[in-house]
């Protein structure tokens with residue numbers, strides 16, 4: 001499989017390196033031995049999967065698709081990935097993505113733009129673009145992406161598959177390179193609700209190495225197949241009446257709402273923040289957090305270093321030359337909003353807005369069980385377009401970032417189009433999200 005992947009042109013994988021091959025063969029040999037002994041095989045045993053290249057997997061490269069870390073090898077294994085290895089799954093590729101998760105198109109990468117699985121002239125979406133394309137093309141059965149502001153859900157929508165951002169804290173972030181720690185989530189991409197359920201259950205659970213984690217109950221297949229408990233669905237008028245939404249996406253969304261009504265579900269229109277407020281709140285906080293998180297990457301402890309006249313100059317030259325333009329834009333923006341004179345005006349205001357956004361969600365979920373929305377206001381852009389217009393790229397995240405700020409469980413379900421439908425429930429209600437996905441089938 002790995003040899004075949006190397007010959008492909010979607011740019012969906014990063015490293016099919018011998019280290020990963022050895023690990024894959026070791027995992028496979030364990031399954032073979034069990035089969036030879038007539039032992040029972042677990043659900044994930046022998047199942048090939050892909051890993052966004054922002055996770056640690058001991059001894060293998062973890063590049064974050066960045067020039068700075070292109071030769072960096074993981075010193076340990078992420079908790080979520082270890083749980084999959086323990087369940088017998090076989091990691092076959094580290095997957096291409098936007099560098100450090102910075103982007104919505106998987107073009108901010110040193111490994112070449114990821115091409116959309118449906119139409120290769122379009123972007124694969126991002127930042128977990130490689131992960132979505134690998135699943136859509138059946139190169140992997142499932143992939144593990146990372147979702148900070150939509151990076152699992154949006155590429156899932158663009159490539160017509162399922163992608164889940166669980167409740168924040170349900171899966172340990174230990175070993176996931178930090179982008180914006182307060183919204184970073186580990187998320188699976190797959191071709192069915194059932195595969196998402198199995199992978200989610202395997203990775204979930206409290207972890208002493210990530211103090212934001214909590215213990216959650218395993219989600220049973222039978223309980224998500226029983227779709228009787230859902231009564232009310234809401235959607236945000238602002239999203240659907242926004243000038244930015246494509247006519248076709250709006251029509252498709254309203255048609256889905258009609259279908260849901262026809263099945264006897266009550267539908268409510270909800271008021272919410274304008275999508276540009278969601279985007280500016282998210283980017284203010286995400287840039288601040290990433291500026292802080294990436295300050296450790298100065299060529300001393302991790303990754304490539306360019307030596308200069310003194311230590312300070314070496315840091316400056318290394319960071320200037322090895323970070324991409326998009327990553328530098330975020331570091332500069334983040335440091336600005338955190339700096340004296342700006343932090344009260346901008347950063348603290350961002351935090352206050354985030355609180356109101358979360359309160360708004362809490363109120364909504366007193367009235368509705370599920371919130372539905374399109375995943376994106378527009379269809380995937382052509383390769384090259386986002387790089388020329390970063391602001392347009394940020395605005396295209398309008399429908400995903402709010403749910404990240406609220407730390408809510410939210411799932412993209414494919415609609416046979418280039419965008420999907422996004423199902424969101426109240427915190428810790430990941431089960432209801434999967435149930436509703438089954439209800440829609």
Ligand code: GLN
Pocket residue numbers: 100101102103104126127146147148149150151152179286397
């Ligand atoms: N597109 C968003 C951003 O660039 C989300 C990325 C992500 O979830 N990693 O911040």
